[in-house]
Amino acid sequence: MTFFEIAFYFFSAVLVIAATMVVTIRNPVKSALFLVLAFFSAACVWITLEAEFLAIVLVLVYVGAVMVLFLFVVMMLDIDLAEMRAGFTRYLPIGGIIAALLVAEIALVMHQSFLPADYLNPTPQGVEYSNTRELGEQIYTHYVYAFEIAAFILLVAIIAAIALTMRRRPNNKYINPGEQVKVKREDRLRIVKMPSDKPIDLSPVESPSSNEETS
Amino acid sequence: MNLVSLKTAMALPEIFLAAMASLILILGLFLKESSRDKACYWLSLFTLVATALLVLNGFSSNSVIAFNGLFISDPMGALLKIAVCLISTTVFTYTRQYNQDRDIFKSEYYVLGLFSVTGMMVMISASHLLSLYLGLELMSLCLYAMIAFYRDDKLAVESAMKYFVLGALASSILLYGMSLIYGLTGSLELSVISSTLSTIDQGNLALALAVVFVVVSLAFKLGVVPFHMWVPDVYQGAPTSTTAFMGSVPKIAAFAIIMRLLVGGLGELHDMWQQMLIILAILSVGIGNIIAIAQDNLKRMLAYSTISHMGFFLFGILSGAETGYSASLLYVIVYAAMSAASFGVILCLASEGNEFDKLSDLAGLSKRNPGLAFLLLVLMLSMSGIPPTAGFFAKLSVIQALVDAQLLWVAVTAVILAVIGAFYYLRIIKLAYFDDPVEGHSAPVTVRTDSKAALTVNVLLMVAILPWIGSLIDICNDVISNFGS
Numbered sequence: 001m002t003f004f005e006i007a008f009y010f011f012s013a014v015l016v017i018a019a020t021m022v023v024t025i026r027n028p029v030k031s032a033l034f035l036v037l038a039f040f041s042a043a044c045v046w047i048t049l050e051a052e053f054l055a056i057v058l059v060l061v062y063v064g065a066v067m068v069l070f071l072f073v074v075m076m077l078d079i080d081l082a083e084m085r086a087g088f089t090r091y092l093p094i095g096g097i098i099a100a101l102l103v104a105e106i107a108l109v110m111h112q113s114f115l116p117a118d119y120l121n122p123t124p125q126g127v128e129y130s131n132t133r134e135l136g137e138q139i140y141t142h143y144v145y146a147f148e149i150a151a152f153i154l155l156v157a158i159i160a161a162i163a164l165t166m167r168r169r170p171n172n173k174y175i176n177p178g179e180q181v182k183v184k185r186e187d188r189l190r191i192v193k194m195p196s197d198k199p200i201d202l203s204p205v206e207s208p209s210s211n212e213e214t215s
Numbered sequence: 216m217n218l219v220s221l222k223t224a225m226a227l228p229e230i231f232l233a234a235m236a237s238l239i240l241i242l243g244l245f246l247k248e249s250s251r252d253k254a255c256y257w258l259s260l261f262t263l264v265a266t267a268l269l270v271l272n273g274f275s276s277n278s279v280i281a282f283n284g285l286f287i288s289d290p291m292g293a294l295l296k297i298a299v300c301l302i303s304t305t306v307f308t309y310t311r312q313y314n315q316d317r318d319i320f321k322s323e324y325y326v327l328g329l330f331s332v333t334g335m336m337v338m339i340s341a342s343h344l345l346s347l348y349l350g351l352e353l354m355s356l357c358l359y360a361m362i363a364f365y366r367d368d369k370l371a372v373e374s375a376m377k378y379f380v381l382g383a384l385a386s387s388i389l390l391y392g393m394s395l396i397y398g399l400t401g402s403l404e405l406s407v408i409s410s411t412l413s414t415i416d417q418g419n420l421a422l423a424l425a426v427v428f429v430v431v432s433l434a435f436k437l438g439v440v441p442f443h444m445w446v447p448d449v450y451q452g453a454p455t456s457t458t459a460f461m462g463s464v465p466k467i468a469a470f471a472i473i474m475r476l477l478v479g480g481l482g483e484l485h486d487m488w489q490q491m492l493i494i495l496a497i498l499s500v501g502i503g504n505i506i507a508i509a510q511d512n513l514k515r516m517l518a519y520s521t522i523s524h525m526g527f528f529l530f531g532i533l534s535g536a537e538t539g540y541s542a543s544l545l546y547v548i549v550y551a552a553m554s555a556a557s558f559g560v561i562l563c564l565a566s567e568g569n570e571f572d573k574l575s576d577l578a579g580l581s582k583r584n585p586g587l588a589f590l591l592l593v594l595m596l597s598m599s600g601i602p603p604t605a606g607f608f609a610k611l612s613v614i615q616a617l618v619d620a621q622l623l624w625v626a627v628t629a630v631i632l633a634v635i636g637a638f639y640y641l642r643i644i645k646l647a648y649f650d651d652p653v654e655g656h657s658a659p660v661t662v663r664t665d666s667k668a669a670l671t672v673n674v675l676l677m678v679a680i681l682p683w684i685g686s687l688i689d690i691c692n693d694v695i696s697n698f699g700s
Contacts, residue, residue, distance in 0.1 A: 109395075
């Protein structure tokens, strides 16, 4: 067994265990952390497959940005696990049957092994081969049309998200900084002249305890 | 590799449309609030017409592949794109008053509409599974948002959610089918897929699975029985302006995706998908027409009518011959125009606080607004396929294609089911002309001049096209005979 094979099996085993833990563990924070581990092992597997650029992007984007956001959300939301698991046993039989059926169908197809033989054993590239450069050429030259359409899809997602959620609330406490800077003393402060020697009314205050006596 | 070898100029209409949509989006930020929405609305209409003119200008009778095989420019694509742009323009014209009454007359609404049209055009001229899928997603995402735009209405938000979840499910099924096709042929380019499929064993189980996945997802997107459950709910729940849009133009794009994917890419497997389409089509025409009779909501009834019409249009495709494809092409264009006009009538009749979507609302329409009642009469005759209208010729050519393809029993079933469907179209005419208005709803209805003018042109075209219907059929035959060559 070569070093690469050992590395592949090691990282694959970690990946499978971590992925299983993501769905089975009860604590959502731990579940998110196991997802980080799963991403990380997947990145390592990709490196053994010579896809260095994708591996680094996976770590940077998913582990670095997406999962951190995810953890924030998980920590801020009060997730009721009991409620999420309610009905699990009720839906388990039908869900299980459908899942088993799908697995059986796909296995039946895959059993025929329809992929050409050279798909499984690609020849490794040399050291001078640049994965990143190749990827850039594919995306920005070969598939530039698809790339631009994907960009428009993201733009539509932004427009839709903003248009559907932003609404003018009638009584929000919005402050206009320009107005605040322009404010003069007269707008805020009212000076009232009061005589300093006003006589104090010393007449006795009426007793409020009349109710208590009757009760 | 440079821009010249990409042949960027082939996609000029799409580039113009997307650029204008982005421009309108930015203008919406800077224009004064009082004039903003109106200006963006008119600019959107102008953009759509200009795009149609650009397509017409770049028309050529031979097909050109551009963008390294992701894009194809051919006569069929040009015809479909012009139809999409013009019908979208008329639909947008109807929506103005309705959207103003419901406070959704916003620049973003029309920007999303323009992006949706861009997605349809990408789908229409896709020659690659990647661009096909991306165009489909661009179109659908805009539609989900346009339904949810009327967010003060619980029903609209609910139907947007339903449409979104089921649309995502259908997309994932489509992607799975596409990935199997890629695994089998080693290419995403439709022409390569087609030539590779002719060399491999047709009895391959993976191939059958791929075709099943693709047909199921397309049936989901088209809304044909048994994948139709979302259609009535979404049509009824969505604001009528969006229903008018999603009930008309996307059908033309659906024709394109079927032609590109099933006929162009998987044409070799015609025997395999023909049987599936026969079941889908007969069930749709039957169940759609029969359940429509039981509806008392106009939008819901039109949704079931859509299901039956989509089934009818599949009849042309499944015949598997050029005459069938061109019959379906004619059918889908005529249907999109009819559907836009029928929802247009509801849009014109709806007022603030009254959706005008119950069948009983139509009672005595001829006394309240004789002009609109007459337009409705022509439309319903065309929908049911009664002779002096374009709807008749569309149905006739589809049935002709079925007979030519030796599928006599399918043709007979189609005719019988179409006759059942005529009942509920004629019931609308009866309600409008022979019934008296409901108590308290007898005031005359007034309609804006611009939407009334567009509606009149749209409906009368269904009859006025008659002297030229022959040349329209010839155009359809021409573009189909150029397809795939």
